[in-house]
Amino acid sequence: MTPLVLTGAGVSIEDVAAVARSAGKVEITPAVIEKLGKARQVLDDAAAGGQQIYGLNTGLGANLGTAVEGDAGAFQRQLLDGRGAAVGNPLPAQLVRAAMFARIAMLSAGGSGLSPHVLTALVDLLNAGIHPVMPSLGSIGAGDLVLMTAIAHTLIGxxxxxxxxxxxxxxxALMMARLAPVSLAPKDGLSLINASAVSxxxxxxxxxxxxxxxxxxEQAGALTMEAFGANRTILDPRLHLARPAACQQVAAKALRDLLTR
Structure with missing residues (x-):
């Protein structure tokens, strides 16, 4: 199967299904890596200038006004540990792959400030067929932070x-696939999990x-009409245009097309 190349321009639901269910491979273009690098530099420059940046040098939620003291990179591991609270039966591998791919597609747009090497590592994880064990239940509010923590944890080993x-x-699993645990820079942990990728x-x-x-x-309906010699005038587009029901018009056209093949 030809790898699906991501340019940061978005993906289709069919792309998600192909990667999730058919073990499709993913590639990101050099332009995506360059875009992420530039965005990351803006973030690092702002932090170096003393600007407060949520989740990088500040606490989260109600603690957003609290400055992070000490190693900001170590704080990323702490925030992952603090949100890895999901419980319940693990989600199926295809749903985990769908979530991983959805997050990769979102991050490829370049607006998160994620370090480029972390996105590359996430792509490698997906392509290697390593699927984080993601418990099915858990939430701390908007987004899928608790569930997404499983992906971030696997990335760091x-x-x-x-x-x-x-x-x-x-x-x-990383060792067997000849992959190394990723090192998280400030804000990388939050960028990985702060999303609704599972949903x-x-x-x-x-x-x-x-x-x-x-x-x-639709196919079954068309076959039934054909088998019984049904009156096809009920599919006349003029009848369906008389009602402001766009989906009814689409359904009628689908049946007409099937019956005129």
Whole structure:
């Protein structure tokens, strides 16, 4: 299968399904890496100038007015540990892959300030077939921060992952795939998890399935009309234009097209 090349311009729900369900590979262009590098430099320059930046040198949530003391990079690991509180049965691998891909696609736009090497590591993780064990329940508010923490933990060699059909420590999976745990710079941890990528991935897969089911129902309906010699004048577009129901018009056209092949 030809790798799906990401340019930061967005992806389709079919792209999500291909990567999630068919083990599709992903590539990011040099232009994406360059864009991320420039955005990261803006972030680093602002921090070096003493500017307060949420999640980089400040606390989170109600602690946004509290300055982070000490190693800002170490704070990223602390915020991951503090949000790795998901429970319940693990989500299926295809949904984890959908979430990973959705986050990669979002980050490729270049507005998060994520270090370029972290995005590259996330792509490598997905392409290697290492799937973080992501418990299905947990929330601390808007977004999927608690669930997404599983992906960040695997990237840094913590938590568990599924690899080659077995559950194992993430560090072992990385070693077997000849990948190294990633080092997080300030704000990288927050950039990885502060998203709704699990919901986005799940929604994309559900919509792909719904559209597939709709297409099958249309085909079944057309075959039924053909088999019974049904009156096809009920599909006349003029009848359906009389009602302000766009989807009804689309459905009628789909049946007309199937019956005139």
């Amino acid at each position: 913590e938590g568990d992952a599924d690899y080659q059909g077995r559950r194992m420590p993430s560090a072992k 986005t991935g799940a929604g994309a897969l559900a919509l792909v399935d719904a559209l597939s089911a709709l297409e099958q129902q």
